[in-house]
Amino acid sequence: MTEHYQHRARKRFGQNFLHDAGVIHRILRAIHAREGERLVEIGPGQGALTEGLLGSGAQLDVVELDLDLIPILQGKFGQQANFRLNQGDALKFDFRQLSDAPHSLRVVGNLPYNISTPLIFHLLEHTGLIRDMHFMLQKEVVERLAAEPGGGDWGRLSIMVQYHCRVEHLFNVGPGAFNPPPKVDSAIVRLVPHEVLPHPARDHRLLEKVVREAFNQRRKTLRNTLKGLLDSGAIAAAGVDGSLRPEQLDLAAFVRLADRLAEQTSAG
Known part of the structure; x- marks a missing residue:
């Protein structure tokens, strides 16, 4: 039954x-x-x-x-x-x-x-x-x-x-x-x-890190939220305006920031 x-x-x-x-x-x-x-x-x-x-x-x-x-x-x-x-x-x-x-x-x-x-x-x-x-x-x-x-x-x-x-x-x-x-x-x-990533990062773990930090305090500017990872000069060198808030950046801009951090990490 x-x-x-x-x-x-x-x-x-x-x-x-x-x-x-x-x-x-x-x-x-x-x-x-x-x-x-x-x-x-x-x-x-x-x-x-x-x-x-x-x-x-x-x-x-x-x-x-x-x-x-x-x-x-x-x-x-x-x-x-x-x-x-x-x-x-x-x-x-x-x-x-x-x-x-x-x-x-x-x-x-x-x-x-x-x-x-x-x-x-x-x-x-x-x-x-x-x-x-x-x-x-x-x-x-x-x-x-x-x-x-x-x-x-x-x-x-x-x-x-x-x-x-x-x-x-x-x-x-x-x-x-x-x-x-x-x-x-x-x-x-x-x-x-994606079969081919549209915006490949040097290290996607660093991309995750940058994105997490940026959105931890999404109302603040990138210059403030990323200061523990990248200084204003490094943000500008990545072609990003540090006075923007994180939600104003597209994926490609976050990848540039992560790649800048990767360069900084390997140089350090």
Whole structure:
């Protein structure tokens, strides 16, 4: 006899399960998985997207942290040859164990809001392996990912993601598509790692450092926020006006600042 029981969404995992068939179909169409591809689904929940992804014939690895969901997922999909379940924390998961072929993994996830930003940063460390990523995120996070310089949404997340990836804000999803409904709107985003970086930095770790410092106090001028790393002369030598605020600079300008810091570090 098969057990039927409802798994209740857990607050501590930030779970909101997708149940709207129209939204599910639209996401699957955007992903457009095909036979022979390698897909990774992060946080499959009760398998709303999993079923359609498996139906494409693609090889699917799912990464799920919630132990209570493991038997549900195993019961629903465990018999399918193209399904493999990995119990664990996606923030610590080594995606290299799934594939070593460049640009071979397609990553998908309805991400819990509390881990979305750290998880995206974790995945950026594996961009050489990843062909594309499709995520359901809080709408305001997607707006930050896709932001352009000059506005309040432009910041560390926008810059570091756009350094590595092309960002497409595909469509928005209202709270009613989930159970329980979240208090915010959601959106689907597609991130495609650049084959050739548009603005390669000498050391992307130094770029991260410069961007983090610059936005620590985003209302202050660059001359003030970066004074622990670069003096006014070094900022000017990078072709940047030190009296600007960080949100006024584009990615290329931040890369020039990071390269200046790299020169300074190697000379020192």
